[in-house]
Amino acid sequence: MKQVNWGIVGPGGIATDFAQAINEVNGQIFGVWGRNVEKARGFADRYGVEHVYEKTEDMFKDDRIDIVYIATPHSIHYSFIIDALNSGKHVLCEKAITMNGEQLQEIINLAESKKLIVAEAMTIYHMPLYKKLQDIIQEGKIGKVNMVNVTFGSCKEDDPTNRFFNPDLAGGGMLDIGTYALSFTRFFLSSQPTELHTTVKKYETGVDEQSGIVLKNDQDEMAVVSLAMRAKMPKRGIVAGDEGFITVDNFPRADKATITYTSDGSVETIEAGEERRALMYEVEAMNDLILNNKENWTLSLSRQVMSLMDVARQKWDLTYHFE
Structure with missing residues (x-):
């Protein structure tokens, strides 16, 4: 089975937990970006991440990455999601996925037009x-x-x-x-x-x-x-x-x-x-959506x-x- 390659934006506390989850389900973290490059490199060393990017656009344009996990403060989720989608990446974003419904609807429309998956990392x-x-x-x-x-x-x-x-x-x-x-x-x-x-x-x-x-x-x-x-x-x-x-x-x-x-x-x-x-359930669900073309039913609830x-x-x- 094809393996899903993950990129992580924002190597903070929740991203640390998420990286552990990816590794525990035998997933692949291909790249990481953080505002502090040294912190990102330390994160990469701990979790076996192959690439550290100095710019998010370099990560988003890398054809070897299938999906981006966004773990930054929610005030800047929107711009990262838009950039990732425009670069052809699926997205899993921490809650709250956007600041408001107008932003979220724009993201949904863009994802649909590009046949990409966007979901909120809502454990429930x-x-x-x-x-x-x-x-x-x-x-x-x-x-x-x-x-x-x-x-x-x-x-x-x-x-x-x-x-x-x-x-x-x-x-x-x-x-x-x-x-x-x-x-x-x-x-x-x-x-x-x-x-x-x-x-x-x-x-x-x-x-x-x-x-x-x-x-x-x-x-x-x-x-x-x-x-x-x-x-x-x-x-x-x-x-x-x-x-x-x-x-x-x-x-x-x-x-x-x-x-x-x-x-x-x-x-x-x-x-x-x-x-x-x-x-881990979130990782498995996103892998299933991408690899098996399952219905992305959670997005309507997030909206x-x-x-x-x-x-x-x-x-x-x-x-x-x-x-």
């Missing part, structure tokens, strides 16, 4: 547990889904110069942790919400520090999402039906969930996959999640995200 879409939970819901084990509830609180250092609170770097909770919460929400709702109500508390720099979001779709399924960047909360998702509810803790990379049944209060544990393989984030941020008057 590839963890085996979620496919198993969807099957359980389709079987009717928790009855009709009525409500989804998600909490995610990350207590970052109270520092306005930190990238998490820097408006010039698209700081704030929505594009950092909100992507996970809304991806979980949309994954389990039958259709895209058509109603969104929200309120926000802004940090002193003007970005969203904490927020509450209420959603409803045409099937009258509702969701409540709570986000915080200065208050620790569990990464917990709940999918509630009229005959039981599913609880997923540490939901971004979950391999275990419980079902609590309404009739007798009994609890069933559901397990699938392994948390430690979260990034719908981005649309929800756009609406919420517009209601919060966070216009810097749309410049």
